Amino acid sequence: MHSAVVHLHGSLVHLVSAAAEETVSKDPGPIVPELKELYWSIGSFVVFALLMRFWLFPKLKKGMDARYEGIRSAHESADAERSSARAEVADYEAQVAAIKAEAAREVEAARSTLEAERQAKLTEVNAKLSAQRAAAAAEAQAEREASRDQIHSAVADVAGLAGELATGRRPSADVVTKVVSEVMAR
């Protein structure tokens, strides 16, 4: 039997080979395989590997593949839904843009119509105002002319009377009228 002895001698530790003292072992070497271990190992592994190959692995893998396929199809479905939603959003945005453009066009047309109507009304009102202003001016002119004639006549009377009082005789009406007209024209 091969062995080594460690002596703990005080603090001194030393290893002593006892091989020389031992007799030669009858056991096989430590690396020699034992048949019983070999048979049981072969049996265990072969059974395990065969079950794994034909039953355990296919069953597990089938479940894994089915789940992965489910996940993959769910991903694809989600992608399709996302694409569809994006298309709908794009369509909605296009419709909104078209409606906005239409609304802008109609607002612009309304604004144009309103402006035209405003201009027409303004022109009409301005024309009315001009006519009324002209009529008023004519009326004022007529009034002014009438007043002027009355003043002229009154001044001529006063001037004729004043001349008569100063000279004793009444000045000619034509002369008085001429003089008054010249004075008022200044």
Next chain:
Amino acid sequence: MIAESFSFPEINSILRWQDLFVSFNKIALIAVAAGVIGIAVFLLAGRKDASKAPKGVRNLAETSVEFIENGIVMQTMGKDGLGWTPFLLSLFVFIYLCNVPGIIPLIQMPATARMAIPMFLALLVWVIYNGVGLKHQGIKYLTNTIWPPGVPVALKPLVGIIEFISNIIVRPFSLTVRLFANMLAGHILLVTFALLTQSLITAETMQLMLKPMAILPFGMLVFLTAFEVLVAFLQAYIFTILTAVYIGGAAHPEH
């Protein structure tokens, strides 16, 4: 003067286990448990509702399937190799479940630290990838294997010998030894530091500082246990990815 000692156990005593019953020892128990646990996990996972988001055991099973498909098959064999997923998944799960008991309290023995499982799996992989090569390339597989395209005629004898040894002999050997030796080394390290911790704690000594020093091997034991969690996964992954590379190379020599 006190002299307390411990004997490092004889190597076979930490590797070879007495029969629990006729021809059924701890390694056989771990191998059978690995198969049963693997079957149970995938059986339970397959019964869960697949249409819902996976959780619990189904999540574990689906994660391992995706790890094999995306992390190994697609990286080494491409889409054509997806048919190999069940085999590679079985390989990975079985090796991992045989590795992990090395750090499970009370079990504390990786079944892959014994030669039987790594050797059987490596030989199985060897048969499979050579079978795949012959199926896909016919008899030309043998010449393509020992004479890669573009080798000058003058170098063919030398390259032929090297490639033959490399591809036909060394590959199964290296697959076996890589897994076996890594798990065995991890197991021996854990045993060593556990025994050293125990011997320092129970030492009958006048040196008062000796007992507290047990914290050092105990710290290493904890660290190595955590490290073995990584090693258990890593060795299963390496074995599986190399298998995928060998099968992919045999099926598509242009790769």
